[in-house]
Amino acid sequence: TLEEDDYVPYVPIKQRRLEKLHKYATQRRFVDQPDNDNDEDDNVILAGPKANVSLLDQRMQQKLSNAIPALVSVQESAMGKRYTEPMKTSWSPPHYIRNLTEVDHQAIRDRYHILIEGEDPVPPIRHFRDMKLPEPILKYLKSKNIEKPSPIQIQGLPVALTGRDMIGIAFTGSGKTLTFSLPLVMFALEAEVRLPLTQGEGPIGMILCPSRELARQTFDSLNHMADALAKGGYPQLRSLLCIGGINMMEQQDVLRRGIHMVVATPGRLIDLLSKKKFNLDNCRYLCMDEADRMIDMGFEEDVRNIMSYFK
Secondary structure, eight states, X not given: OHHHHHOOOOOOHHHHHHHHHHHHHHHHHSOOOOOXXXXXXXXXXXXXXXXXXXXXXXXXXXXXXXXXXXXXXXXXXXXTOOOOSOOOOSOOXXXXXXXSOHHHHHHHHHHTXXXXXXXXXXXXXXXXXXXXXXXXXXXXXXXXXOOSOOHHHHHHHHHHHXXXXXXXXXXXXXXXXXHHHHHHHHHHHHHHHHSOOOTTOOOSXXXXXXXXXXXXXXXXXXXXXXXXXXXXXXXXXXXXXXXXXXXXXXXXXHHHHOOXXXXXXXXXXXXXXXXXXSOBTTOOEEEETTHHHHHHTTOHHHHHHHHTTBO
């Protein structure tokens, strides 16, 4: 369509500056030679011990050109903090899946048309039961006619449960919401079983949404899974919805008893954090639903502001 032809992808200003700096550095490093008709120009050595640029420098330039600025708070950016280790979790794939070769894992990805990028990818898992989910969750999924994971869930759920960072891209109706909400429920359940939350504690994890409607749907999904766990004998998990147009006094009981999960829009969340209704000291899981849409709507600075509240 005409709109698709005119579409220009959004590039953060920090990345644009980095690309401009890299371009300038490259121009300074390589000095243009005058044009001549000699064949010697065709024999210029571009790599190796006799090249003008070492392999190490070439590798560094490649890293610079591929660099994407990490989403960190203003304070972390000023201090130059960089995180190299994933979040520690108690979950791991079953041993019979871990024992498969990478060729076997890639065959599964190819079968379901799953494309991945990154180092040391987590194995895909084709069945919910192999993901070590509690029985009440398996029954809940079956009651919703969700018997097998979709492609985004086959790869995305193991990645999230392992504690790895991930950007997931899939079409509408492919099960993205379950991919990021189910791991949050599992992390919250693990934290509650280990040491129950008390007043002023939590949340364990948080989901940011670009609209109130999307936040409401995600909030309802979390509550359904929490209720299913409670009926199965597990502790009751509490969720907080932070969107404009609702009376927070109605959720005062959740705030008083401790929050396991928060679903929020950026503006409303910043308002509550600035008023110290709760804090993010114990928050270890953050998901941005439809992050591209959120950035397009101008929420990038709000998200960076939210990051500054993490301990």
